[in-house]
Amino acid sequence: MKRVYFDNAATTMLNGEVLNEMMPYFTSIYGNSSSLHGFGREATAGVDKARDLIANCIGASSGEIYFTSGGTEANNWALRGVAYANLSKGKHIITSQIEHHSIIDTCKQLEKEGFEVTYLPVDSTGLVSISELLHAVKPETTIVSIMAVNNEVGTIQNIRAISEIVKFYGAYFHVDAVQGLGVMPLNVKEMDIDLMSISAHKIHGPKGAGALYIRDGVKITQFMAGGEQEKGLRGGTLNVPAIVGFGKACELNSRNLSFKDKKLFELSSYFMSKVDYEIPGIRFNGNLHQKANGIVSVTFEGIEGENLIMLLDMKGIAVSTGSACASGALEKSHVLSAMGMTDDLIRGTIRFSFDINNTRDEIDYVVRVLCEEVERLRKASPIRKKKEK
Numbered sequence: 001m002k003r004v005y006f007d008n009a010a011t012t013m014l015n016g017e018v019l020n021e022m023m024p025y026f027t028s029i030y031g032n033s034s035s036l037h038g039f040g041r042e043a044t045a046g047v048d049k050a051r052d053l054i055a056n057c058i059g060a061s062s063g064e065i066y067f068t069s070g071g072t073e074a075n076n077w078a079l080r081g082v083a084y085a086n087l088s089k090g091k092h093i094i095t096s097q098i099e100h101h102s103i104i105d106t107c108k109q110l111e112k113e114g115f116e117v118t119y120l121p122v123d124s125t126g127l128v129s130i131s132e133l134l135h136a137v138k139p140e141t142t143i144v145s146i147m148a149v150n151n152e153v154g155t156i157q158n159i160r161a162i163s164e165i166v167k168f169y170g171a172y173f174h175v176d177a178v179q180g181l182g183v184m185p186l187n188v189k190e191m192d193i194d195l196m197s198i199s200a201h202k203i204h205g206p207k208g209a210g211a212l213y214i215r216d217g218v219k220i221t222q223f224m225a226g227g228e229q230e231k232g233l234r235g236g237t238l239n240v241p242a243i244v245g246f247g248k249a250c251e252l253n254s255r256n257l258s259f260k261d262k263k264l265f266e267l268s269s270y271f272m273s274k275v276d277y278e279i280p281g282i283r284f285n286g287n288l289h290q291k292a293n294g295i296v297s298v299t300f301e302g303i304e305g306e307n308l309i310m311l312l313d314m315k316g317i318a319v320s321t322g323s324a325c326a327s328g329a330l331e332k333s334h335v336l337s338a339m340g341m342t343d344d345l346i347r348g349t350i351r352f353s354f355d356i357n358n359t360r361d362e363i364d365y366v367v368r369v370l371c372e373e374v375e376r377l378r379k380a381s382p383i384r385k386k387k388e389k
Protein backbone atom coordinates (compact mmCIF):
# COMPACT_ATOMS: atom_id res chain seq x y z
CA MET A 1 0.00 0.00 0.00
CA LYS A 2 1.05 3.56 -0.70
CA ARG A 3 2.18 5.37 2.45
CA VAL A 4 2.07 9.13 2.63
CA TYR A 5 3.24 11.13 5.64
CA PHE A 6 1.67 14.58 5.88
CA ASP A 7 2.10 14.96 9.64
CA ASN A 8 5.49 16.65 9.84
CA ALA A 9 4.33 19.14 12.46
CA ALA A 10 3.88 16.19 14.85
CA THR A 11 7.33 14.82 14.18
CA THR A 12 9.78 14.43 11.32
CA MET A 13 11.88 11.62 9.91
CA LEU A 14 15.40 11.34 11.28
CA ASN A 15 17.88 12.69 8.72
CA GLY A 16 20.46 10.15 7.52
CA GLU A 17 23.40 12.49 8.10
CA VAL A 18 22.14 13.08 11.63
CA LEU A 19 21.99 9.34 12.26
CA ASN A 20 25.57 8.91 10.98
CA GLU A 21 26.74 11.61 13.34
CA MET A 22 24.99 9.88 16.25
CA MET A 23 26.11 6.31 15.59
CA PRO A 24 29.55 6.36 17.26
CA TYR A 25 27.95 7.72 20.42
CA PHE A 26 25.77 4.61 20.67
CA THR A 27 28.76 2.29 20.32
CA SER A 28 32.39 3.28 20.89
CA ILE A 29 31.96 6.71 22.51
CA TYR A 30 29.86 5.68 25.47
CA GLY A 31 31.45 7.67 28.28
CA ASN A 32 29.48 9.77 30.72
CA SER A 33 30.05 13.39 29.78
CA SER A 34 30.33 14.24 33.48
CA SER A 35 33.28 11.87 34.00
CA LEU A 36 36.77 13.27 34.27
CA HIS A 37 38.60 10.51 32.36
CA GLY A 38 39.24 10.16 28.66
CA PHE A 39 36.00 8.31 27.96
CA GLY A 40 34.08 11.13 29.56
CA ARG A 41 36.06 13.80 27.73
CA GLU A 42 35.28 12.17 24.37
CA ALA A 43 31.56 12.36 25.13
CA THR A 44 31.95 15.92 26.39
CA ALA A 45 33.63 16.91 23.14
CA GLY A 46 30.54 15.70 21.24
CA VAL A 47 28.22 17.60 23.56
CA ASP A 48 30.33 20.77 23.35
CA LYS A 49 30.32 20.69 19.58
CA ALA A 50 26.54 20.24 19.54
CA ARG A 51 26.12 23.10 21.99
CA ASP A 52 28.17 25.36 19.69
CA LEU A 53 26.15 24.35 16.62
CA ILE A 54 22.84 24.94 18.37
CA ALA A 55 23.96 28.27 19.82
CA ASN A 56 25.16 29.31 16.37
CA CYS A 57 21.84 28.37 14.83
CA ILE A 58 19.90 30.80 17.06
CA GLY A 59 22.49 33.55 17.56
CA ALA A 60 23.18 32.68 21.20
CA SER A 61 26.47 31.92 22.90
CA SER A 62 27.18 28.31 23.85
CA GLY A 63 26.95 29.00 27.58
CA GLU A 64 23.33 30.04 27.13
CA ILE A 65 22.17 26.63 25.83
CA TYR A 66 20.76 24.19 28.42
CA PHE A 67 19.84 20.69 27.24
CA THR A 68 16.46 19.24 28.14
CA SER A 69 14.45 16.17 27.13
CA GLY A 70 12.56 18.23 24.54
CA GLY A 71 10.32 21.20 23.94
CA THR A 72 7.80 20.24 26.60
CA GLU A 73 10.42 20.22 29.35
CA ALA A 74 11.97 23.47 28.10
CA ASN A 75 8.54 25.15 28.19
CA ASN A 76 7.80 23.84 31.70
CA TRP A 77 11.18 25.03 32.94
CA ALA A 78 11.02 28.49 31.38
CA LEU A 79 7.67 29.32 32.97
CA ARG A 80 8.16 27.69 36.36
CA GLY A 81 11.78 28.70 36.66
CA VAL A 82 11.22 32.38 35.93
CA ALA A 83 7.94 32.57 37.88
CA TYR A 84 9.56 31.23 41.07
CA ALA A 85 12.90 33.03 40.71
CA ASN A 86 11.24 36.44 40.39
CA LEU A 87 8.61 36.43 43.13
CA SER A 88 9.96 39.72 44.42
CA LYS A 89 8.91 41.43 41.17
CA GLY A 90 5.44 39.91 41.07
CA LYS A 91 3.31 36.88 40.35
CA HIS A 92 1.83 37.79 36.98
CA ILE A 93 2.40 35.76 33.80
CA ILE A 94 1.18 36.49 30.29
CA THR A 95 0.73 33.96 27.51
CA SER A 96 -1.75 33.45 24.67
CA GLN A 97 -4.81 31.27 24.23
CA ILE A 98 -3.23 29.34 21.35
CA GLU A 99 -0.04 28.04 22.97
CA HIS A 100 1.05 24.41 23.02
CA HIS A 101 -0.38 22.30 25.85
CA SER A 102 3.00 22.30 27.58
CA ILE A 103 2.61 26.06 28.07
CA ILE A 104 -1.14 26.21 28.74
CA ASP A 105 -1.10 23.33 31.23
CA THR A 106 1.94 24.69 33.09
CA CYS A 107 0.17 28.05 33.37
CA LYS A 108 -2.96 26.31 34.71
CA GLN A 109 -0.81 24.64 37.38
CA LEU A 110 0.87 27.91 38.26
CA GLU A 111 -2.57 29.51 38.68
CA LYS A 112 -3.39 26.81 41.24
CA GLU A 113 -0.13 27.64 42.99
CA GLY A 114 -1.17 31.28 43.39
CA PHE A 115 0.11 32.95 40.24
CA GLU A 116 -2.06 35.18 38.06
CA VAL A 117 -2.09 34.30 34.35
CA THR A 118 -3.46 36.35 31.47
CA TYR A 119 -4.25 34.34 28.33
CA LEU A 120 -4.16 36.81 25.45
CA PRO A 121 -6.86 36.40 22.79
CA VAL A 122 -6.05 36.06 19.09
CA ASP A 123 -7.83 37.29 15.97
CA SER A 124 -9.57 34.98 13.49
CA THR A 125 -6.23 34.26 11.78
CA GLY A 126 -4.48 33.29 15.01
CA LEU A 127 -2.46 36.46 15.53
CA VAL A 128 -1.95 37.56 19.12
CA SER A 129 -3.48 40.96 19.75
CA ILE A 130 -0.74 43.50 20.43
CA SER A 131 -3.19 45.97 21.96
CA GLU A 132 -4.43 43.31 24.40
CA LEU A 133 -0.81 42.71 25.37
CA LEU A 134 -0.39 46.43 26.02
CA HIS A 135 -3.44 46.36 28.28
CA ALA A 136 -2.36 43.24 30.13
CA VAL A 137 1.29 43.92 30.89
CA LYS A 138 2.02 45.52 34.28
CA PRO A 139 4.94 46.04 36.68
CA GLU A 140 4.16 42.69 38.39
CA THR A 141 4.49 40.77 35.11
CA THR A 142 7.57 38.56 35.32
CA ILE A 143 7.34 36.59 32.08
CA VAL A 144 5.51 36.80 28.76
CA SER A 145 5.47 33.57 26.76
CA ILE A 146 4.38 33.61 23.12
CA MET A 147 5.02 30.96 20.48
CA ALA A 148 6.86 31.80 17.25
CA VAL A 149 4.80 29.51 15.00
CA ASN A 150 1.55 27.82 15.93
CA ASN A 151 1.62 24.06 15.48
CA GLU A 152 -2.03 23.69 14.42
CA VAL A 153 -2.54 26.47 11.88
CA GLY A 154 1.01 27.68 11.21
CA THR A 155 0.41 31.36 12.00
CA ILE A 156 3.68 33.24 12.61
CA GLN A 157 3.52 35.78 15.46
CA ASN A 158 5.01 39.27 15.35
CA ILE A 159 7.78 38.30 17.77
CA ARG A 160 9.84 41.46 17.33
CA ALA A 161 6.90 43.79 18.05
CA ILE A 162 5.92 41.73 21.09
CA SER A 163 9.45 41.66 22.50
CA GLU A 164 9.67 45.46 22.31
CA ILE A 165 6.61 45.85 24.51
CA VAL A 166 7.67 43.14 26.94
CA LYS A 167 11.13 44.62 27.38
CA PHE A 168 9.70 48.10 27.85
CA TYR A 169 7.82 46.79 30.89
CA GLY A 170 10.88 44.99 32.24
CA ALA A 171 9.47 41.48 31.99
CA TYR A 172 11.28 38.45 30.58
CA PHE A 173 10.25 37.28 27.12
CA HIS A 174 10.03 33.54 26.42
CA VAL A 175 9.39 32.12 22.96
CA ASP A 176 8.24 28.57 22.27
CA ALA A 177 10.14 28.21 19.00
CA VAL A 178 9.77 24.44 18.70
CA GLN A 179 7.68 24.78 15.55
CA GLY A 180 9.45 27.94 14.41
CA LEU A 181 12.99 26.57 14.29
CA GLY A 182 12.46 24.76 10.99
CA VAL A 183 10.43 27.58 9.52
CA MET A 184 12.29 30.85 9.89
CA PRO A 185 15.64 32.29 10.98
CA LEU A 186 15.52 32.89 14.72
CA ASN A 187 18.16 35.15 16.21
CA VAL A 188 17.66 35.62 19.94
CA LYS A 189 19.83 38.72 20.06
CA GLU A 190 18.21 40.48 17.10
CA MET A 191 14.73 39.51 18.31
CA ASP A 192 15.57 40.41 21.91
CA ILE A 193 14.42 37.09 23.36
CA ASP A 194 15.38 36.09 26.94
CA LEU A 195 14.39 32.43 26.86
CA MET A 196 13.58 30.17 23.93
CA SER A 197 12.49 26.52 23.70
CA ILE A 198 13.59 24.31 20.83
CA SER A 199 13.36 20.59 20.07
CA ALA A 200 15.30 18.23 17.82
CA HIS A 201 12.60 15.94 16.49
CA LYS A 202 10.69 18.70 14.68
CA ILE A 203 13.74 19.41 12.49
CA HIS A 204 14.74 15.85 11.52
CA GLY A 205 16.70 15.22 14.70
CA PRO A 206 16.08 12.48 17.28
CA LYS A 207 13.19 12.44 19.72
CA GLY A 208 13.88 13.21 23.37
CA ALA A 209 16.38 16.03 22.87
CA GLY A 210 15.65 19.71 23.23
CA ALA A 211 17.09 22.85 24.73
CA LEU A 212 16.17 25.96 26.59
CA TYR A 213 18.14 29.03 25.62
CA ILE A 214 18.54 31.17 28.75
CA ARG A 215 20.10 34.57 28.16
CA ASP A 216 23.00 35.31 30.48
CA GLY A 217 21.72 37.10 33.54
CA VAL A 218 18.13 35.81 33.47
CA LYS A 219 16.97 34.86 36.96
CA ILE A 220 15.67 31.28 36.84
CA THR A 221 15.42 28.41 39.33
CA GLN A 222 16.90 24.96 38.94
CA PHE A 223 14.61 22.55 37.08
CA MET A 224 15.98 19.16 38.09
CA ALA A 225 17.86 18.52 41.31
CA GLY A 226 20.53 15.88 41.43
CA GLY A 227 23.71 16.81 39.66
CA GLU A 228 26.06 19.47 38.44
CA GLN A 229 25.03 18.98 34.81
CA GLU A 230 23.98 22.09 32.89
CA LYS A 231 25.58 24.38 35.48
CA GLY A 232 23.65 22.68 38.26
CA LEU A 233 20.31 23.85 36.86
CA ARG A 234 19.21 20.65 35.17
CA GLY A 235 20.64 17.53 36.75
CA GLY A 236 20.80 14.16 35.05
CA THR A 237 23.27 12.36 32.79
CA LEU A 238 23.14 13.93 29.35
CA ASN A 239 21.63 11.98 26.46
CA VAL A 240 24.85 12.30 24.48
CA PRO A 241 23.86 10.57 21.19
CA ALA A 242 20.62 12.54 20.96
CA ILE A 243 22.37 15.80 21.79
CA VAL A 244 24.99 15.15 19.11
CA GLY A 245 22.16 14.45 16.64
CA PHE A 246 20.37 17.63 17.72
CA GLY A 247 23.51 19.64 16.96
CA LYS A 248 23.82 18.14 13.48
CA ALA A 249 20.10 18.66 12.81
CA CYS A 250 20.47 22.35 13.74
CA GLU A 251 23.46 22.75 11.47
CA LEU A 252 21.60 21.22 8.51
CA ASN A 253 18.45 23.17 9.36
CA SER A 254 20.17 26.56 9.18
CA ARG A 255 21.87 25.61 5.95
CA ASN A 256 18.65 24.44 4.27
CA LEU A 257 16.16 26.94 5.66
CA SER A 258 15.60 29.13 2.62
CA PHE A 259 15.61 26.21 0.17
CA LYS A 260 13.16 24.37 2.40
CA ASP A 261 10.86 27.37 2.67
CA LYS A 262 10.70 27.75 -1.10
CA LYS A 263 10.02 24.06 -1.63
CA LEU A 264 7.31 23.97 1.06
CA PHE A 265 5.69 27.05 -0.44
CA GLU A 266 5.49 25.31 -3.82
CA LEU A 267 4.12 22.09 -2.32
CA SER A 268 1.53 23.71 -0.09
CA SER A 269 0.40 26.13 -2.80
CA TYR A 270 -0.08 23.19 -5.14
CA PHE A 271 -2.02 21.31 -2.46
CA MET A 272 -4.20 24.28 -1.55
CA SER A 273 -5.13 25.17 -5.10
CA LYS A 274 -5.98 21.55 -5.86
CA VAL A 275 -8.13 21.14 -2.75
CA ASP A 276 -9.80 24.46 -3.42
CA TYR A 277 -10.58 23.48 -7.00
CA GLU A 278 -11.70 19.90 -6.39
CA ILE A 279 -13.60 19.98 -3.10
CA PRO A 280 -16.54 22.28 -2.37
CA GLY A 281 -17.34 23.56 1.12
CA ILE A 282 -13.81 23.96 2.41
CA ARG A 283 -11.87 26.77 4.06
CA PHE A 284 -8.24 27.32 4.96
CA ASN A 285 -7.35 28.46 8.47
CA GLY A 286 -4.56 30.59 9.84
CA ASN A 287 -2.96 33.76 8.57
CA LEU A 288 -2.28 33.20 4.89
CA HIS A 289 0.16 36.15 4.75
CA GLN A 290 2.12 35.17 7.82
CA LYS A 291 2.24 31.41 7.93
CA ALA A 292 4.60 28.46 8.05
CA ASN A 293 4.47 27.17 4.50
CA GLY A 294 4.59 23.55 5.62
CA ILE A 295 1.36 23.70 7.65
CA VAL A 296 -2.05 23.76 5.98
CA SER A 297 -5.15 23.62 8.17
CA VAL A 298 -8.30 22.80 6.21
CA THR A 299 -11.91 22.76 7.39
CA PHE A 300 -14.25 20.42 5.50
CA GLU A 301 -17.74 21.66 6.27
CA GLY A 302 -20.25 19.08 7.43
CA ILE A 303 -17.89 16.23 8.28
CA GLU A 304 -16.21 14.76 11.34
CA GLY A 305 -12.46 15.24 11.02
CA GLU A 306 -11.75 12.21 13.22
CA ASN A 307 -13.66 9.97 10.81
CA LEU A 308 -11.85 11.41 7.83
CA ILE A 309 -8.49 10.84 9.52
CA MET A 310 -9.33 7.17 10.06
CA LEU A 311 -10.50 6.73 6.47
CA LEU A 312 -7.31 8.38 5.20
CA ASP A 313 -5.27 6.14 7.49
CA MET A 314 -6.85 3.11 5.83
CA LYS A 315 -5.45 4.44 2.55
CA GLY A 316 -1.99 4.83 4.08
CA ILE A 317 -2.24 8.60 4.57
CA ALA A 318 -1.06 10.14 7.85
CA VAL A 319 -2.57 13.48 8.87
CA SER A 320 -3.91 14.83 12.16
CA THR A 321 -6.46 17.11 13.72
CA GLY A 322 -3.81 19.49 14.89
CA SER A 323 -2.00 18.58 18.02
CA ALA A 324 -0.71 15.08 18.57
CA CYS A 325 -1.57 15.37 22.24
CA ALA A 326 -5.23 16.19 21.67
CA SER A 327 -5.91 13.56 19.05
CA GLY A 328 -6.48 10.73 21.49
CA ALA A 329 -8.50 12.83 23.87
CA LEU A 330 -11.36 13.85 21.55
CA GLU A 331 -10.99 17.27 23.06
CA LYS A 332 -11.80 20.18 20.78
CA SER A 333 -8.91 22.35 19.64
CA HIS A 334 -8.33 25.29 21.97
CA VAL A 335 -6.48 27.00 19.11
CA LEU A 336 -9.34 26.94 16.60
CA SER A 337 -11.74 27.80 19.39
CA ALA A 338 -9.68 30.89 20.32
CA MET A 339 -9.77 31.88 16.63
CA GLY A 340 -13.55 32.04 16.95
CA MET A 341 -14.49 28.93 14.98
CA THR A 342 -17.74 27.15 15.81
CA ASP A 343 -17.64 23.62 17.24
CA ASP A 344 -19.00 22.19 13.98
CA LEU A 345 -16.21 23.77 11.94
CA ILE A 346 -13.58 22.75 14.48
CA ARG A 347 -14.71 19.13 14.24
CA GLY A 348 -14.30 19.23 10.46
CA THR A 349 -10.74 20.55 10.57
CA ILE A 350 -7.62 18.63 9.60
CA ARG A 351 -3.97 19.63 9.55
CA PHE A 352 -1.74 18.64 6.65
CA SER A 353 1.93 19.30 7.35
CA PHE A 354 4.55 18.85 4.68
CA ASP A 355 8.22 18.21 4.39
CA ILE A 356 10.60 18.76 1.48
CA ASN A 357 10.66 15.01 0.83
CA ASN A 358 6.96 15.08 -0.04
CA THR A 359 6.02 15.13 -3.72
CA ARG A 360 3.31 16.38 -6.04
CA ASP A 361 2.44 12.75 -6.77
CA GLU A 362 1.67 12.24 -3.11
CA ILE A 363 -0.48 15.36 -3.10
CA ASP A 364 -2.36 14.15 -6.19
CA TYR A 365 -3.04 10.84 -4.45
CA VAL A 366 -4.17 12.47 -1.20
CA VAL A 367 -6.47 14.95 -2.94
CA ARG A 368 -8.02 12.13 -4.97
CA VAL A 369 -8.72 10.14 -1.79
CA LEU A 370 -9.97 13.29 -0.05
CA CYS A 371 -12.47 13.98 -2.84
CA GLU A 372 -13.97 10.49 -2.55
CA GLU A 373 -14.02 10.25 1.22
CA VAL A 374 -15.29 13.76 1.91
CA GLU A 375 -18.15 13.23 -0.51
CA ARG A 376 -19.01 9.85 1.03
CA LEU A 377 -18.95 11.24 4.55
CA ARG A 378 -21.13 14.16 3.57
CA LYS A 379 -23.67 11.87 1.91
CA ALA A 380 -23.82 9.72 5.03
CA SER A 381 -24.12 12.66 7.39
CA PRO A 382 -27.55 12.86 9.05
CA ILE A 383 -27.23 16.66 9.36
CA ARG A 384 -26.73 17.05 5.63
CA LYS A 385 -29.64 14.75 4.84
CA LYS A 386 -31.98 16.72 7.02
CA LYS A 387 -30.89 19.98 5.41
CA GLU A 388 -31.38 18.61 1.91
CA LYS A 389 -34.98 17.57 2.64
Ligand SMILES: *Cc1c(COP(=O)(O)O)cnc(C)c1O
Pocket: 009, 010, 069, 070, 071, 072, 073, 075, 100, 102, 147, 149, 150, 151, 176, 177, 178, 179, 199, 200, 201, 202, 208, 209, 210
Ligand atom coordinates in the same frame (compact mmCIF):
# COMPACT_ATOMS: atom_id res chain seq x y z
C1 LIG B 1 6.03 19.70 19.41
C2 LIG B 1 5.86 20.98 20.12
C3 LIG B 1 6.25 21.12 21.47
C4 LIG B 1 6.73 19.95 22.30
O1 LIG B 1 8.01 19.55 21.96
P1 LIG B 1 8.50 18.07 22.37
O2 LIG B 1 9.95 18.06 22.04
O3 LIG B 1 7.70 17.12 21.54
O4 LIG B 1 8.24 17.91 23.84
C5 LIG B 1 6.12 22.35 22.06
N1 LIG B 1 5.65 23.41 21.36
C6 LIG B 1 5.29 23.32 20.08
C7 LIG B 1 4.81 24.53 19.36
C8 LIG B 1 5.39 22.10 19.41
O5 LIG B 1 5.01 22.02 18.13
